[in-house]
Amino acid sequence: MFRFVPILICLCVVFLAPGLAKVVDETEIDQKVREIAKTLRCTVCQTENIWESGAPLAHQMREAVRERVIQGQSTEEIRAYFHSRYGDYIMMEPPKQGVNWLIWLTPFLLLFGGGALLWREVKGWVTRTPPSQPPPALDEASRRRIERELQQDKRE
Amino acid sequence: MTRTTQITMLVVLLALLSLFYQGLWGDPRHIPPVLVGTRAPVFEGPDVESGEPLSSEQYKGKVILVNFWASWCQECKVEHENLLRLYDEFKDHPEFVMVGINYQDEIPKARAYLQRYGSSFPHMQDVKGALAIDFGVYGVPETFVIDKQGIIRHKWIGPIVDNVYTNLTKNVLTPLLSDPTPAT
Numbered sequence: 001m002f003r004f005v006p007i008l009i010c011l012c013v014v015f016l017a018p019g020l021a022k023v024v025d026e027t028e029i030d031q032k033v034r035e036i037a038k039t040l041r042c043t044v045c046q047t048e049n050i051w052e053s054g055a056p057l058a059h060q061m062r063e064a065v066r067e068r069v070i071q072g073q074s075t076e077e078i079r080a081y082f083h084s085r086y087g088d089y090i091m092m093e094p095p096k097q098g099v100n101w102l103i104w105l106t107p108f109l110l111l112f113g114g115g116a117l118l119w120r121e122v123k124g125w126v127t128r129t130p131p132s133q134p135p136p137a138l139d140e141a142s143r144r145r146i147e148r149e150l151q152q153d154k155r156e
Numbered sequence: 157m158t159r160t161t162q163i164t165m166l167v168v169l170l171a172l173l174s175l176f177y178q179g180l181w182g183d184p185r186h187i188p189p190v191l192v193g194t195r196a197p198v199f200e201g202p203d204v205e206s207g208e209p210l211s212s213e214q215y216k217g218k219v220i221l222v223n224f225w226a227s228w229c230q231e232c233k234v235e236h237e238n239l240l241r242l243y244d245e246f247k248d249h250p251e252f253v254m255v256g257i258n259y260q261d262e263i264p265k266a267r268a269y270l271q272r273y274g275s276s277f278p279h280m281q282d283v284k285g286a287l288a289i290d291f292g293v294y295g296v297p298e299t300f301v302i303d304k305q306g307i308i309r310h311k312w313i314g315p316i317v318d319n320v321y322t323n324l325t326k327n328v329l330t331p332l333l334s335d336p337t338p339a340t
Contacts (some may be wrong), residue, residue, distance in 0.1 A: 043294050056260060057295070060285035085292035092172035113168075117161070 033066045036078050040065070042091050049092050189311040190292065194218075194300045197290040204258050204266050204279040215253040217339030219332045220302040223254070224314075226261045226286060227269035229296045235315035236273045239268050242316070242325060243277050251304065259296050260285045299324070303332050304339035 026034075039049035042058040050058040050065075061082070070080045082090045094100040138146075199222070200211035212220065223239060225232040239256075246252040256279035258266045263281060270279065282288055291300060294313060301310035301324070310328045312320060 057285070057288075060289060062258070063284065064286060064289050082289075084194075085191065085289060087188055087292075089188075110168075117165075 029066065029076070031071050032069050033062065036065050036069070036075055037062050039079065039092050040082055041090050043086055043090060191300075191308050192311050194308060196222075196300070196306055196308045197287075199206065199257070199280065200286045201257075201280040201287065201292065202284055204256075204263060204275070204281055205270060210255070210278055210280045212255075216306070217304055218251045218253045219304055219329065221252075221254045221329070222257060222291070222300040224259045224282075224291070224296045224298045226255045226259045226291050226296050227265040228261065231315045232297045233273065235297055235317055238321050240274050240276055242329075244320065245325065246329060246333070247276070251333055251339075252329070255280060257282050257287055259288050259293070269335065290334050301328050301332065304335065304337065 038049050040050045040061065042048045042050045042053035042055055042061075043055050045053045048058075050061045065078055068081065073081075079091075083084050083095075088094050088100065094103055096104055129140055196212070198212050200209065200213070202208065203210050221242070224235075239254075243254050246254070254277040256277060258279050259282050261281075261283065263283070266279070266281075280287070285293075291298070297315055299310075299312045299316055300308055303309045309332060310324070312324065314320070316324060
């Protein structure tokens with residue numbers, strides 16, 4: 001009977017542990033800070049946003065975002081503030097304006113342009129290739145020879 | 157493929173190659189200074205040494221050189237002697253002010269740094285780095301020059317040494333200080 005006690009304890013731990021875990025309550029402010037921080041680039045890191053970066057400057061920027069959220073500023077106001085200080089570089093996604101449209105549109109233009117060019121070239125090859133001719137009809141002598149050889153094969 | 161298509165493809169290819177060239181051989185540290193030409197943010201904070209409040213408002217109408225530094229920053233030590241020399245060169249000009257902003261530092265360490273390397277102009281505390289973000293600072297040292305109208309006219313990322321010093325004094329500070337335009 002007592003040999004089952006350790007198993008029971010293990011089962012209790014496994015099933016009760018999630019219930020005992022500390023519940024991390026993310027407030028509305030935390031959520032908004034996270035959403036905004038994820039759209040801002042850490043200016044001293046390589047392609048990392050300020051939410052995920054461990055750099056001291058990123059930490060300060062997160063705090064600056066939090067302060068502004070607490071002050072009641074909107075997401076756009078906060079993003080505009082950072083943009084006014086650091087320019088387009090701070091944005092994880094370059095703003096869709098001016099010369100930045102090149103970044104957004106060039107890949108699609110190249111894809112469609114390349115696709116259209118490829119389609120036109122392939123179509124040209126198909127048009128230029130003459131239709132394949134049917135093989136010449138088998139003459140009577142050859143047909144008889146083939147039949148004879150097949151008969152021989154069957155006998156052997 | 158027609159002649160026109162071939163020429164179009166060549167033009168596109170050359171345009172892409174020029175973009176790659178710029179990307180590969182350009183200076184990756186160069187970041188367009190967006191604040192140059194805009195109104196400088198108001199900055200205020202306690203003096204590193206005395207703890208007395210300092211504010212940019214008290215320097216209104218003057219040419220202000222703002223230098224962000226920290227005691228943990230190696231490049232700041234490299235430029236420190238030049239900053240003292242620069243202050244000596246311009247300190248007698250009635251419209252010149254120089255302010256250091258001590259960025260994300262421990263105050264006792266900042267004070268020890270100033271005692272060791274010398275201090276002739278005021279230094280403001282920016283422990284949380286809020287002023288640095290207001291100025292769009294990436295790291296230290298960084299130096300800004302604000303004109304009499306309160307507009308940022310110059311920004312330099314990195315230490316003030318050699319040609320940078322000469323450029324700053326001859327081409328930036330001297331013309332701004334001799335500018336007869338009244339302060340606003």
